[in-house]
Amino acid sequence: MSDNNIENKHFPYLPHTAGDREEMLKAIGARTFDELLAHIPSAIRAKQLSLPEGLSEQELSEKITCLAEKNKPASRQACFLGGGFYRRFTPAAVGSIVSRSEFATAYTPYQPEVSQGTLQAIYEFQTAVCLLTGMDVANASMYDGPTATAEAALMACRLTGRHKLVLSETLNPEYSQVTRTYLDTCGLAHAGAPHQEGLLLARDILVDAETAALVVQYPNYFGCLEDVEGLAQVAHTAGALLIVVTDPVSLGLLAPPGQLGADIVVGDAQQCGNGLSFGGPSAGYMACRNEFVRQLPGRLAGMTVDNRGQRAFTLTLQTREQHIRRARATSNICTNQALNALTMLVYLSLLGPSGLKSVAEISVRRAHYLIDHLCAVDGVSLKFEQPFFSEFVLETPYPAERVLSLLRDDGILGGIDLGSFHQGYANCILVAVTEMNSPSELDAYARSLPRVLSVLSGREPRASAASSSSSTSALASKS
Secondary structure, X not given: OOHHHHHHOOOOOOOOOHHHHHHHHHHHOOOOHHHHOOXXXXXXXXXXXXXXXXXXXXXXXXXXXXXXXXXXXXXXXXXOOOOOOOOOOOOHHHHHHHOOHHHHOOOOOOOHHXXXXXXXXXXXXXXXXXXXXXXXXXXXXXXXXXHHHHHHHHHHHHHHOOOEEEEEOOXXXXXXXXHHHHHHHOOOEEEEEOEEOOEEOHHHOOOOOOEEEXXXXXXXXXXXXXXXXXXXXXXXXXXXXXXXXXXXXXXXXXXXXXXXXXXXXXXXXXXXXXXXXXHOOOOEEEEEOHHHHHHOOOEXXXXXXXXXXXXXXXXXXXXXXXXXXXXXXXXXXXXXXXXXXXXXXXXXXXXXXXXXXXHHHHHHHHHHHHHHHHOOOOOOEEOOOOOEOOEEEEEOOOOHXXXXXXXXXXXXXXXXXXXXXXXXXXXEEEEEOOOOOOHHHHHHHHHHHHHHHHHHHOOOOOOOOOXXXXXXXXXXOOO
């Protein structure tokens, strides 16, 4: 038996020998594996697992399962996290359908004669996106919402021949960061559009003759409802386009951006049947006016008839560099998120217009119920006194980081610390409410917050409120 085999006999699943590892470390420029990891702060390093010697596979599995039970996933807590990814209910039929092998193993439908099912699914997804957004045409999905926004910005530059974008300060900061990265890489200029009290004001937006598009969000990152019609007028008066980032669930209740003057609409499919899954994967959607279709990135599935006069589906437009000259390609996207897009389609199909509206209405009612009870706490207020959908900014007397930490002790993921994204918002929490937040969870949040503030003020010792039997009034409606 060779030395390599002797060394690896206790680690049958690790193919690299000591010599292999030494050679790789030398190429990287590190002397040891520990040195390779030395730059990682010790506070965030996983501690070495303390496992007894000689465990069988069954015993090891049981031991690891016990360790894993120390985790506290969002699904086991009262989760009010949002900011682009939301915990929503997914009907069981969604997983059953999208896990079928016909979908789960399908790839790009280049050969229409053997890909009719996949092509039809993509076509139906595009149709659903158009109905949802009020636009004329949609593509076969993007990677996610942020990259869809960035691609829409590049598309606007191609359409207008201009080289500057104006990005709303009420845009999701992650969407904004990705878009700015794209623009910087392409040598395109960008500027910000400031907000007042959570909303853009048309008179303060500097859209000029060099601006290709104004990028806004509806509802915006703070949950407030922008005046899309007014913003469209500002953009169009200057000869620019309006790009609108949307929340798909909110469109079950709100007027679609296409009716309000939007030229390009983008968003993320995560809420529609796709789980949180540590932030991905997801799918982005993009829709536009019919006259812009030649500059729409990615590809489009279309419906036609075959040589026997029967209905058939095919890839109608493919403006990627795989199919046309690179200089004329609208994007270098080399695949799409077809399975995640299909998940969104199945979710929307199962709910239908009335079901989606119901989910949106429940979220709105519960969000307004919660803010009413939270604002009854001394020192707590709604940061922006504006109409909002199901997400809002809560301001407290103490840093959000400390408030959220104590809320977690009560099993409540209270929201996002806005101070991590925006200067001057250290005491602000972005709170998202969905149909998954039961009335008892809303009451628990309203019950826990005053105790947390008392602890931070020094009036009460730190202790969990989990055993408290007090409660605010129950939610009156069935929702």
